[in-house]
Amino acid sequence: MHSHLFRTALLLSACVPLLASACGGSDTNDPTPRPDQLTLTDAQVRSLDSTGRVIEQANPANGNIKSFVDSTLLVLTAGIVAKRLDVVTDVTTSPLYFVGIHRVVSQGNGSFSTWNVVGMDDPSHLTSIVEVGGYAPSAGATAPASVSEAIGGVATHAYFLTVGAGGVVTEWFANSGSASFASGPAGAPCPNFTATGGITCSLETMHVHFSASASSGTNGAGARQATVGADVDVPTMRLTYGF
Secondary structure, eight states: OTTTTHHHHHHHHHHHOOOOOOOOSSSSOOOOOSSEEEOOOHHHHHHHHHHHHHHHHHHHTOHHHHHHHHTTTOOTTTEEEEEEEOESSSSOSSSOOOEEEEEEEETEEEEEEEEEEEEETTTTOEEEEEEEEEEEEOOOEEEEESEEEEEOOOOOSEEEEOOOGGOOOEEEOOOOOEEEEOOOOOSSSSOOOBBBBBBEEEEEEEEEEEEEEEEGGGGOOOOOEEEOOOOOOEEEEEEEOOO
């Protein structure tokens, strides 16, 4: 498993046992205008779940894929909003819709936060993903509300993925760039989320910008990059873990 990309999943499994609008290319040939945001439907969530299972089954030895599917795609619920961002990227020429996931964990010996912002081309027929994440610990009981650091260090990572026929994937792990995350206050409860095992969910706004580059990908793929140069607001699920 890539040491930086899935630090989030590793930390949560180790520390939280209860946890069982333009792109780099042009989309001017698309005859259907793309909205500024999407509210995920039951059908789209089921499609994301199905795609996640297909790529897991097609790549059974790939721990990166399993961690990403389990910790990101399977968390999303109907009613969550994904926002189209002006991301400059060569991962895809399609518009990308982003949603955030912010995890807040407090324990007797400290606390930490993790952030993931995930861009998807089409939740109903997922073929391209840009994911950027961050991690920040605290010795106190209040988890950090922000982090900003170079990609490839201890706290931040970026990951690009494309899905081909039969669930075959190409992956890129960014090895340069930087990312910044800051969370607004918790708001209304997440729609269609069932609180279990001490995990609750509320909506918040994540403020994020990033610039990430990968020098190469799997299957002989060349370099890819993705950039959101200035702070943008991303609709976010805030998962809080209570003990």
